[in-house]
Amino acid sequence: MHIESLELINFRNYSNITLRPINGLNVIVGENAQGKTNIVEAIYYSGSLKSYRTFKDRELIRWGNDKAYIKTEIKKQNNTTKIEILINSQDKKGVRINGSKNIKLSDALGILNVVIFSPEDLKLLKEGPSVRRKFIDNELNQIRPKYHHALMQYNRVLLQRNNLLKSVSNKSSLKAELEIFSEQLAEYGSFIVEARHEFIKKLSMIARLIHRKITNGDEEIEILYQHDGTYFENKDQIKKNLLNNFLNEIDKDIERGYTLKGPHRDDIIIKINGIDARIFASQGQQRSAALSLKLSELELIKAEVGEYPVLLLDDVMSELDINRQKHLLSAFKSIQTFLTCTTLNDINAFHFDNKSVFSVKEGTITRQQT
Ligand SMILES: Nc1ncnc2c1ncn2[C@@H]1O[C@H](COP(=O)(O)OP(=O)(O)OP(=O)(O)O)[C@@H](O)[C@H]1O
Ligand SMILES: [Mg+2]
Structure with missing residues (x-):
């Protein structure tokens, strides 16, 4: 897919611009x-209906x-789809697809798939688990509208449960309500855990091949989804397990004032040659691993959509050395790319047949004549 116009x-800081990018x-x-x-x-924003900055x-x-x-006009195979988004100062947005207002916001998700790679992503391995969860969630939100729904519901119920935990202290009558929230969390949570697990399994297979190439065969990468407690393949079992966890932890949760366990605390483990890269890998190894993850994401989306x-x-x-730059640039010969x-x-060291340069001031x- 590619963007024909934006x-x-x-x-x-733009008052009114139209950009006609090339498919290159x-x-x-x-x-x-x-x-x-x-x-x-x-x-x-056009792809995910939210910003990654705010x-x-x-x-x-x-201002x-x-x-x-x-x-945004997006071309997929022979179809062009027009997405229009209007954002107002109450943080509300309206979306039209091909001129029609009669749509759910979630219908607009996944029309345009994007993978973003910024200096932040180079820290994917170093940072805390929330960054890695965001990495999975952003991807799944794009390719599985149901995932987006489950995650929103999970977060909503989690917030309600946490609020209740803070106010429940001595009132045991509220415990019944906590159980209802726990039940709902287990329902949405099991969907989330299963989808993430499946996503990471596929990603790991793709990353293994890409990472071998990037490291000239020196390194084997393995990515694992780390879910609190035992993992079961079957959604019903995950649900049962989650529910037991939520119920068993109620007293501790009340003490702390928030929900201690659940998919909102999960993580991905990235191993290089069998050891935990988060702890033991060098800066350079961590960068290569982050690069492999991003390149794998491209392939996984291709496979899914x-x-x-x-x-x-x-x-x-500017953050990558020449060797990693080469791997990155050679990977996207057939992908529409925006590079700032x-x-x-x-980029002058690299040759591209299909390149267009835009200057921003x-x-x-303005498009530069080449
Ligand atoms: N809502 C807004 N209204 C007007 N200007 C804004 C708004 N939000 C951000 N800006 C301005 O947009 C400018 C450009 O921001 P942007 O992050 O795109 O810069 P950049 O070209 O990527 O710079 P850098 O090379 O430092 O990353 C900033 O100076 C910022 O003050
Ligand atoms: Mg910038």
């Missing part, structure tokens, strides 16, 4: 604070205005 009105490498070059990442963010949609609206508008997603590379070139950089020196964007 129009922004009052989005971040789109280089977005400009000095700091000119609006490069804002373009990447707008594309990401939870507050109103921050996306150009001094009350609405922001993003229109039948087409490569759009790839967003924000500021990563502050200087073209970052103070919220304007």
Whole structure:
């Protein structure tokens, strides 16, 4: 799939621009604070209906205005789909698909698949578990609308349960209510655990091959989903297990004032040559592993939805050494890519048949003649 056009009105520092990217490498070059990442963010938003930089949609609206508008035309096989998003200052958004307002927000998820790779992702191994959970969740949200729904419901019930835990202290009458929440958490949670487990299993198989290539056969990578307690293949058993956990922990949870165990605490373990890379891998090894994960994500989406997603590379070139740059760039010959950089020196060492350069300056964007 690829983006044929992107129009922004009052989005971040853009008042009104239309970008017609090519189905190849789109280089977005400009000095700091000119609006490069804002373009990447707008594309990401079109695919996932949220920003990866903020939870507050109103921050996306150009200062001094009350609405922001993003229109994206996406070509898949022979179909073009138009997604229009209107964001208002109450953090509410309206979405139209091909001009029709009569849709659920979730219908717009997954029309445009994106994989984003930014310097943050290079820290995927080093950071705490929440970053790795976000990595899985963002992917599954795009390729499985049901997952998105289950995760939202899980988080909603978790918040309710946690609020109740804080107020329950001596009132045992509220315990029955906690049990109801626990039951609901186990229902949504088991769906989440099963989907994540399956996703990681597939990702691990793809990553193993890619990582061998990146490391010239020196390293074997293995990715495992770490779920609290015992893992069972079967959703019903996961549910039973989760429910037992939630119920057994009620007293401890009340003491702490929040839900101690559950999928919201799970993690991924990444092993290189059999040892935990989070703890033992060098910086360089961790970067290579992060790169393998991202490249695997591209392949996994291709396998799941039948087409490569759009790839967003924000500021990563300067963070990678030449060898890793080569692996990254050679991987996406057939993928529409948006790559931001502050200087073209970052990519001049590489040859591309299909490349277009856009310069960004103070919220304007112009295509450079090549
Ligand atoms: N809601 C907004 N309204 C107007 N301007 C905004 C808004 N949000 C952010 N900006 C401005 O947009 C500018 C460009 O931001 P962006 O993150 O895209 O820069 P960049 O070109 O990626 O820079 P860098 O190379 O440092 O990453 C920033 O200076 C910021 O102040
Ligand atoms: Mg930036």
